[in-house]
Amino acid sequence: LTDLLFDAARLNLIEHYEQQLHFFESTVYGSEWEWAPFTVLLASVLNGLGEGANAFFYHFSYWGHVASMLIFVNLLIHTKQFHEMTALPNVFFGSLDYPHSIPPLADLEDESAWEEGRIGVSKLEHLTWKQGLDLFSCTECGRCHDVCPTFVTDKPLTLKRFNQSLLKHLRNEESTLFRTGSTAEDKTLVGEIIRPETLWACTTCRACEEVCPVSIEHVPRILGLRQNQTMMEEAYPPEMASTFKGLERNFNPWGIGFDQRADWAEGLNIPLMADTKSETEGQPPEIDVLMWVGCAGSFDSRNQKIARATATLYQKAGVKFAILGSEEKCTGDLARRSGNEMLFQMLAGENVETLNNYKIKKIVTACPHCLNSIKNEYPQLGGEYEVFHHSQFIAKLVDEGRLPVSSNLKDTITYHDPCYLGRYNKEYEAPRNLLKHAAGEPMREMKRHGSESFCCGAGGARMWMEETIGSRINENRTEEAIQTGASTVATGCPFCMTMISDGIAAKGKTESMQAKDVAELVLEAVEAV
Structure with missing residues (x-):
């Protein structure tokens, strides 16, 4: 006017x-x-x-x-419309390369941090300035609801309400917080503001962050809260106790003897790094790449078949590679995602020491979770390596003509994008290109695919937690795969393989549908030439 x-x-x-x-x-x-x-x-x-x-x-x-x-x-400033002012700077200050800015390593030797409860996030003052800006920037549009696997399957986690609960607490405490740097009320965020079952429902798939119009980064905040619960309060899902014990004693979540880690390779004549180094008298090993097998490929019977198929492809292509065998330990991904930062730093530190002793430069792995940890998190601990997912490496071998692939597979294929390969590491095309080479007919995409893919339910350490609330995430995803009419669900992640296979069995479709890794399908196509 x-x-x-x-x-x-x-x-x-x-x-x-x-x-x-x-x-x-x-x-x-x-x-x-x-x-x-x-x-x-x-x-x-x-x-x-x-x-x-x-x-x-x-x-x-x-x-x-x-x-x-x-x-x-x-x-x-004092209304819900404050996001009109904070949204633009929140987008501007959002992470540019890796999905999130890697937070500094927690100093677990700082006694004052333990005494003051500053390990992880338990109070508002423990949030970073960007995480505080995230709270003010939420437009409450609800897009995160539509894509969140936990909300879709009737779990208690809804990111919009998660933000609203924290923002309401922040509004009540803001004058004291801005004046003194700490909150007046002795309220803990988990328990009094956020319910524990809400916190532990997250699969860390990042679907919410992918669709957020104002670049809110939900996952780092959730991991910070979990870290405080696990490290300071020892309050984590009870089934994680045995998982942590397995990691501490045998360096794998199942607790299987670490001396059995290379048993999957029996009869394949795959060299161990220890043997390679002894042959070269302490000099850098004469290999093209280290094959990082991962815990699933080493100990899970289904995923051992994938490890064997992958190794066979490398041998057929003439790749000089080796494995660590019993020297390989879990990368610590599930420890960090479940808040056990001490265990992560122990496992990762020992792996980095082993890799650096062997002067490893290039690593290939079939597990996107291993890929993500070694590629993006190990540099903090002095581990700088060139890391590939096995689909990327095999695609390179095919392009170079080292693996002749025939397009005569009878399978009708749909592909499930692993979250930690796609949304975390932006690889969507390499697996699809391999499947196009191998398949006899065009691939049948699911409705939610690529950056909009739906999580299998295993990420964020959920693989080792019971799913007792709502319907099962993996069955929701499997139902979508069934609707394509495909006979084979291809994937490139051992966790996804387990969840999709279980989903197929739960839906009673084992006679008409199967789950296979990309490497298994490529090997079939190579052997059919």
């Missing part, structure tokens, strides 16, 4: 009282009055009041407009 009044008074002062005020006029578009009909109408009403009245309205409406905006901005 003040803007309209200002323009009307300005028109009269220019046109009728010949005052030298600025206005827009163009030879192409004409005068601004020609496309401001309401201004012209109001100006005709004000014109009869005289020059003095129009001059008054001109100055009054100008300063009235400025004052109104200042009042509006100050009131806006």
